[in-house]
Amino acid sequence: MGVPKKRTSKMRRDRRRAANNNLRSAVQVTKCPNCKEPVMPHRACTSCGQYKGREVVAQAEA
Known part of the structure; x- marks a missing residue:
């Protein structure tokens, strides 16, 4: 395994780590087909409890 000859500076290290931040996509939100509330994909609806x-x-009836 290779060993670095020079120490990596804080700026170079942080710039390398920050390069992947733009690859993260925004959180996707869809509508529940039952109650039309916003819900994240592949998760049960928090308002009606359906998936x-x-x-x-x-869900407790109010």
């Missing part, structure tokens, strides 16, 4: 058309989380 893929069936209830997976029991």
Whole structure:
């Protein structure tokens, strides 16, 4: 395994680490087909408790 001959400066190290920040995409939000509330994909709806058309989380009726 190679060993660096010179110490990496803080600026060079931070610039290298910051290069991947622009590759992260924004959080995707879709609408729940049941109640039309915004919900993240592949997760149960927090307001109605449904996922893929069936209830997976029991919600308290108000």
